[in-house]
């Protein structure tokens with residue numbers, strides 16, 4: 571199995587409903603996101619997937635969150651915008667947009683860092 575990953579960043583505000591602690595109050599993060607694409611075969615050029623296209627898909631999804639108050643955006647108006655839920659959301663949205671990948675490649679994992687030392691990963 572081959573794997574490639576692309577990292578991106580975005581800035582956003584959130585607060586966690588029902589959480590007893592600092593994250594209950596409105597605050598922001600400079601989020602880092604790592605998207606891992608995996609697949610069993612390479613194309614004729616020797617690539618699992620074109621980084622340029624992968625970056626475009628990732629940036630397209632992330633743009634909708636960048637510099638936003640996440641609690642006001644669907645699905646985070648209902649679902650808490652925790653790093654875990656953000657990772658799942660990004661995974662699902664990017665998977666929808668990458669539905670036709672060559673060689674059976676698919677998004678294997680999305681990791682969302684809230685700080686340099688804390689992160690959550692969603693794996694399919």
Ligand SMILES: [Zn+2]
Nearest residue numbers: 584593599684
């Ligand atoms: Zn937070």
